[in-house]
Amino acid sequence: MRLSFEVNGVRRELDVDPAARLIDVLRDELGLTGTKEGCGEGECGACTVLIDDRAVDSCLVIAAQVRDKRVLTVEGLARDGELDVLQQQFIDHGAVQCGFCTPGMLMSAKALLLAHPQPSERQIRVALAGNLCRCTGYGAIIAAVTAAGRALAAGGEAWGPESAAEPAADGEASRALNEAGVPPVFGGLLSADTPAAGDDSR
């Protein structure tokens, strides 16, 4: 079947197997091998890409479903030869060791910053809950994403395509859910910096 969609800002049209996974189309048909397969079951997040600014596991997406959508892979982060601020912060903070989780980690972080430019540490951890790393222990990664948020706020530079930010949510409870990404009460999750309902800890 014919599939037409935008990848890293460029409109592409290809013939694909109707049952093909997005990760295979990206890697094998388009040669975008930055996206990695670590588990094939949507657990490790190494295959994370953005579809219309939302992070997804490309190993679990049927390619046909990205028709007419915008896909962003790690190869699309840098613009005009300039690294995205996230990429630079990952380098500077030692958030990159073996690098296999890095593309997926960057894409999840990118989606987070597009929706929440100044994320709290808790928000970062939850946004990255589906990106496994075995080398860094996440500390340097969280520091890099935090620093990227701060750099964006300070620099005021454009940080991505026009994005459909999360719809404005009314009410304190909904904002808490929206921003924290987790319910305020959740077995095993309580810790000092979990925002309680109505609390906006940043």
Next chain:
Amino acid sequence: MSATRLLTPRDRSELTAALGEMTRDSRLLAGGTDLVRATTQQRHRPDLIVDLSAMAELDHVTLDDGLLRVGAMATFTRLQADPLVVRHARCLALAAAAVGSLQIRNVATVGGNVANASPCGDSIPALLALGAEVEIWDGAGRTRREPLEAVLAGAGKTTLSCGEAIVGFSFAALDDGVRATFAKIGSRSTLSVARLSVAVVVGYQAAEGRLTTARVALGAVGETAFRDAQVEASLAGHRADSDTAFAFMEQCAAAVCRSIPGRHSLDYKCGAAVGLADDAWRGLDLSSPVELSTVS
């Protein structure tokens, strides 16, 4: 392997036609997270995939006359944040937030979650506690509505026939006099299949400090999630105080024990059920502190 066909209907009439073509080897595609995993692991390629992602009319959350309607294609990211769901179906918003990772929540749909009918599916207890009805379309253009309980048939099984599709859910919107919550115990704090889950919807008269009605659904124990009358009776009509909280916790533990006799996880789940119930009670935010150490 023969090639798989893909149909992407965009409106009801196209969907009806597509449903009419489905065989036992065909599959409905919602978010894809369950379908792709199953296809890869079982090496079974469907003859036809009916892709619902272009059915804009199935991705909605609307409130009409006190009835909240949630389309089957609403993703968990959407349900977690939608103001109507947060305000009028809070247990569903919390359940949505508890599903998988952000990557999964961004594509996984409530319709897919229910159709997959995993005993651990997070949205199912929440929908049961909301008293949800399921709307189903078929390949002959018919529509039917069933209570969710009647659609769940066992672990991984629904009563849907070949060529039928869940298109949405509806339930009475919870008003301000109602408290709703969802709690889950996994094997870690995030990105975990539920080992225990519970959704609670209670009518609360704050002035009197009394609970009026109660609906409680337990998940991840037994073949399907289910409401439990004894647990509900421990809440309905009682004061919102620590005695009621204890009774609630005890009944939750008892209900869990009843539901999985002989399973090797029984000891753990019976014990952990007290923690689950404690989390749920706090989630109701009834402003009555509980002393856990006095719960047997």
Next chain:
Amino acid sequence: MTQSGLRVVGRDHPIADAALKVTGGLVYGIDMDLPRMLHARLLLSPVAHAHIVGIDASKALALPGVIAVFSHLNAPAAPYSRYRILPGQALCPEDETLFTATARFVGDRVAAVVATDAQTAADAVALVDVDYEELPELLTPEAALREGASPIHPAGNLLHEFDQTVGEPIARRADAVTVTITVATPRLHHAAIEPHLCLADYDESGKLTIWSPTQSVFGARTVVADLFGLSYNRVRVIKVPMGGSFGGKQEFILEPVTAFMAMATKRPVKLVLDRAQCIAGTMVRPATVSRVSLGVSRDGRLEDVDVDTVLDAGAYATSSPDYAGMMAHKLTRLYRVPHYHHHGRVAYTTTPVGGGCRGYGAPEFVTALEIAFDQVARELGIDPIDLRLQNLVQPHDIDALSGMSLGDARVRECLERGAEAFGWRERLRTPRGDERRRIGVGMACGAHKNGILSTDFPDFSTMAMKMNEDGSVALSASLHEVGCGTRTAMALIIAEELEMSPDLVSITEADSDTTPYDFGCFGSRVTYVCGAAARGTAAALKARLVELAALVMQRPAHELRAHDGRVEAVVGPAEYLPYGAVVMAAKTRLSEDAFVHYTHRATSNPGAYSVQFAEVSVDCATGLTTVTDFLAVGDVGQAINRLMVEGQFVGAVQMGIGSALCEEVRLDDRGRPPAGGFKTYHIVNAPDMPKVRVLLVEHEGDEGPYGAKSVGEIAVVPTAAAVVNAINQALGTSLADLPVTPEKIVAALAQGQGD
């Protein structure tokens, strides 16, 4: 604290290929494509123990695109050891074949399909029909070692036994205490995010080339060449970028079978495993059970240690005999003790194959020892810290087992500074939490080593270096970057020695045809031995530059020195030549090259040490444990790349917490692991990791480059014990069966254990 005067060593440096990794530009093995390449997928046994009585590949072969199906019916049957690096290496039983005729575990290699594309190969695997005649499963060492148990291999199920004694028993007073505890560590998945794979090609000239994310190209070459009767120069193994290993890619699991398929098809073949195959079908960290008896005087002095370990090797021997023996080498590196006896047995079982994992037995042993030590502290009513301080080794103690010096062993300082930084005594004194959540603190000390030098085995590394005409340098060395920044560390060492920017230093990885011999990346030898070799090679290059400059400038060499980018006169008429000019002049006027090679021979193997502190919050209702605070202290000599050294500790803590709380390759009663990969094998993810503080103790006291010692393995050695000790402190329990899962905690509390 960086020693003064260092320009680049000791500072924070991102790894050199970070820019490639953040742009998706680094080509890993999985991303490589060769012309005419074929794709291979394995068929692994679904049963734990069975004779394979029939294989019907006809349906698979009929699938368009399938080139071949291999099994024991059409592949060589010669056995080999996947662990062997050198010809004639001891403790390398050869009991594994390319494809087995008897399935010995769920995951054993039964067949392989080679096809024109990966999807077809995967589809064809499902079409290969195999008939199994099942045999009794032996899923534990206990079952396998029982009288009359079916032999998994002809020589029986007791694979290895050792008995080691150090010192003499001493007289003990009546009030002395002996605590005995049995500690179990589980079968673990290394869980590098990059799955296992291998690429091989066999050309018309009879040259076999293997591209592999391996930790030893020469080992892979040796095993493969010996297996197929090829001379070593006909087998070229090239190390490709690696997405993590942790020991899981140290043994030669896929290289032999991939090489075979390339030789059989005479085309490049890429073999890739999925996650479930990686978990069951490559190697696991072997499960151990150690009964530890600590005899201690009333005032806390260690008098006697007796340990009995049983290690589950799984279905094939690989490194397990050696690995088990290594467990017995750690105690005397850590504590002074008059008498230590360690008995060990290694059993075959019909379960996934054991193999080396980060720490090489030290985490398993130290977990047992440190949990036991805490029990002693509780019995004596003294602070666990004080108990350790009574017994830890001092700098320059002699390891009673090997007779070798422990070097500048700073473990006591790690403990003291760590305890203060962690606020240990206050936290211990002040119980916190509420009735549902109990908070506790725990600590553990760990020891490891710096290289493989022992009384009967050497350690050395050879490197070569040339300077280019513009003054930049290229190092040729058999380095195996696993992802922790090895090449950057070497570049920093060389840049420091040559007083130049690290950007001017390029570093190769290992290629068995072209780079000088090195054993490989394991045994915590890379910083200590290879790093010293890099420094020595750079120093040799400097000397060579002086030699060349002397000829060019027609001055005696003793009047010159190489300093800060130039060779300059130190006495007599002032003149100088920049390095690049020396090289140019040497080439054009002298027919000489600025090229050196150098061999560093280790003469020491000091202790590596870490002391770690954990705070946990245990939910008594659900049994879920959260690690709420963590401090790792490392005696590292000198951090070469501070950013990466700290990163190694934090990453290791993630692994150690997982092994303490949730990681285990569990098998059902038929020996089957759960379906799914990471869905059922949980490693700690971002929400559950505590903030980890790292404190480095740096005294530059040993012969590593700039005083550096190893980091990557020691970092994970005490972690699990610290976490388990914290849980036991919080609950008053004696949990010792890892992982300490919610079930075990709830069960222990329900049985009234704890206070």
